[in-house]
Amino acid sequence: MDVDIYIPCLIDQFFPETGFNMIKVLEAAGCTVFYNPEQTCCGMPAMHSGYWDQARAVGEKLIDEYDSDRLIVCAGSACTGMIRNDYEELFENSVWLNKYKSVRERFVDLSEFLIDHLSHDQFGSVLKKKAVYQDACSAIHWCDIDEQPRQLLANVEGLELIDIEDREMCCGFGGTFAAKFDPVASELAKLKVENIMRAGAELIITSEPGCLMHLKKYIKKEEVDLEVLHIADVLSKF
Template sequence: MKVQLFIPCFVDQLYPTTAFNMVKVLEKAGCTVTYNTNQTCCGQPAYNAGFWDDSRDVCSKFIKDFSGSSTDYVVAPSASCVGFVRNYYTTLFENTAQMRDVNQLQARTFEFTDFMVNVLKVEEVGATLYTKATYHDSCAGLRECKIKEEPRKLLSHVKGLELVEMNDVETCCGFGGTFAVKFDPISIGMADQKSNNAKATGAECIISTDLSCLMHIDGVMRKKEMGLQTMHIADVLASGW
């Protein structure tokens, strides 16, 4: 399998270790991984802020940066960014000459756990992590990428990991990009509820496919000194080997 890495802006700038761990897991699963250093943003922030023309310019560059064979997959450690490419590029490029390229790109772009389970057919990578954890379903993963069982299947094979489900697991954490800035009291309240539900499970760690969610939840938990840590699933799967 040939894989082009799509590393979202915040992962590149704030959590690069997660990107390297995703590469580690993909290579162990037999993939040939490449990274185009010209890549930038997928265009989601501008789109969500209402600047559709600016977003389209960024998205056009993204399409060019990830052009390639229909057998080359594009894989990212973010359901949010993948969900945007899959679901909103169609709106931005409807009735344009780029639509054919958009359709091809959407068909070969995958969130990391979705790619591992549904394309590679790999659920066990030999990871070991002795901890009790709970899993957070990101809105983008659950609703835009239709991911629910895939991360749980992967986590079920991690030696030493006890996974417990929290109440209201499918409820939003409150991040939502600019939502957290424009409606911060609501956003904080939602993260507070999510962190309380996680704490009530007795877990020591919250795992998710999306670092944007984890960053938001982690900020609230640190403020409350709750003692829980957060981990991206790629970091979990790269543990112990």
Template sequence: MPTTVDIFIPCFVDQLYPATAMHMVRVLERVGVEVNYNPNQTCCGQPAYNAGYVDQSRAVADKFLADFAAPATDTQRYIVSPSASCVGMVRNSYNDLYAGQPGRAACQAVQGRVYELTEFLVDVLGITAIPGARLDGKYTYHDSCSGLRECHIRAQPRQLLDAVAGLERLEMAETTTCCGFGGTFAVKFEAISVAMAQQKVEHALDTGADFIVSTDVSCLMHLESYIKKEKLPLKCLHVADVLASGW
């Protein structure tokens, strides 16, 4: 039987980068995965949680847990998302939200099934190349804070991207340094946030890469805004956008 996954599409991906969500679906189906989408899904609660609104965040998280409760016939069904940030929220911050709370058991059941796209492909399915994927050019990879520090994702996206025909990796300096987005951080500390984006983009330009690629469109959105403002010769792509190219 084919592996079945429930996909979680974060609110900002749904509203701003729907093509990336569709590319993830294409990639999963390309490797034989059966995809299920629950249209009732909304947000994981991360924006409210990061802003300090714990009770409001828990209310959103309650809905997330209900929306992604495993069916009785398939309690091991995976949840896959194109956002390491949201996966990190569920895996880690939900521990704080549900400490001593009645929903603790339901929380743990979901936490054990949620994966970011590249770690699901590599660590769960054992897939390190997408058949037919091709993109001509050079890329540099940005390790998002959530992906690297909360989900321990580093090798997986690079393995998949390095297997894309025509694509060459050029590592930038300080690839693990924050891009400056940080959700509300970019609003509250705009000058610092922009300076951090500038530094990240300059490191990317120094490599001679054509693309900046990451697991998180939130980071890419932040970097892309600086790139467009300065009219720089770089393009930002989510890893799913790359893996869905060429076929």
């Protein structure tokens, strides 16, 4: 299957290896991957900060760049949720609305693409760790993504997936929330990490680069013995 990919800003700037690992996983699943190096931000930080005109401008660019009929696979549930939900309001009563709807129907998160579209959940991945899967708020509330990542991780040899209390509690990132309300965001990260450590995990796995960055920041600052990986990084270990 031919697919386009969308690389979130945080992966592009801070975790480029995760983008390459997503390509590795997609190719292992039999996909031919197309990437437009001119792609930019989806506009979520601007829109959620009240700058709708700026968000609309980058949104129009994004819509224009994905004018094929290929599915668009994204390595982040926040961007996926933004495009599938908030763009509706952003482009309401706009000449861009119908073109946007075509993009919306084709925009999918990596895990839901692999499970719901390809029914491909085995890559021969190997990782001997006790891990917790971190449900991003954008995944469960915006995109209805819950069991797909767990189905993929259940087939990673040596990986023991542990459940924790309050697993749906926010890690504290929340897009621009962490930048505007750092003390609250840090306290939420602390509560999340403490829950995970009590469960005996060595690793946090997430599908959202915002959670990845926020938890990594807290863990490094507090010198906690815990690793954080994107699900693409885990699946690519074959």
